[in-house]
Amino acid sequence: MLKTLKLVPRRTVIIQLSWLGALLLVSLAVIYPMQRAAGGLDREIKGMKGQLDEQKALLPIYEALKVRNQTAPAGALPTPERSKLSRRLVSTIPFTFRKIARESGMEAxxxxxxxxxxxxxxxxxxxxxxxxxxxxxxxxxxVGVGQLPYLERVEGIEIQPDPYAMEYKLKIRLAMG
Structure with a gap:
């Protein structure tokens, strides 16, 4: 082998060793980081597959909850056609609010x-x-007060605890015509 090595010019050996070094450098600088990145992506794909399997397992529960939520719509509060309170009906205001309080189980x-x-x-x-x-x-x-057609707005509510029941002080503005 030594004889054949002596037959190959020295310059050719240097060129071949430099190409081998360049190939080794490319494999270390390019291929190895790409392999590591591919391994990281493989781990990420496994994690995503696990999450997907979890979501597939939970899908029937989600669908059941979604159907149950759609079948129970929230009730809308009644909103009467807005009008103004006539001056001759102003004297009935205390009676009207006492009636609403009585019907709702409150004491005016x-x-x-x-x-x-x-x-x-x-x-x-x-x-x-x-x-x-x-x-x-x-x-x-x-809700009963909100059904009054001449209700403009509730300006304030003050709540005071009482030994027997809560006491509510309200300021209510009505539209006059």
Whole structure:
């Protein structure tokens, strides 16, 4: 072998060794990082497949919940056609609010129309209410008040705890015509 090595010119051996070194350098600099990246992508694909299998297993539960949620739509509150309260019906305001309180299981402690509010804002009438009862009945009371066609807005609600029941102070603005 030594004889054949002596027959090959020295320059050819150097060129072949440099090509071998370049090939080794390319494999270390390019191919090895690509192999590592491919391994990372393989691990990521395995993780995604696991998540996909999980979601496939949970799909029937999701579909059942989705159907159950669609079959129970939330009830919409009734909204009457808006109108204005005539001046001759102003005297019935306390009776109307007491009736709504009674129908919702609340006790109307006081209903005070604020006549001075007509001077400040013509066309709007302020009523101060104090009702007593529990929260679920208060919700029913507010729904009943919301059904009044001449209700402009509820300006304020103040809640005070009472030993027997909650006391609610309301400021309600009504539209006057």
């Amino acid at each position: 402690v006081s209903v005070t129309p604020d006549v001075a509010s007509l001077l400040n804002q013509p066309g709007q009438f302020l009523v101060h209410l104090v009702v007593r009862g529990d929260f679920m009945n208060f919700r029913k009371f507010l």
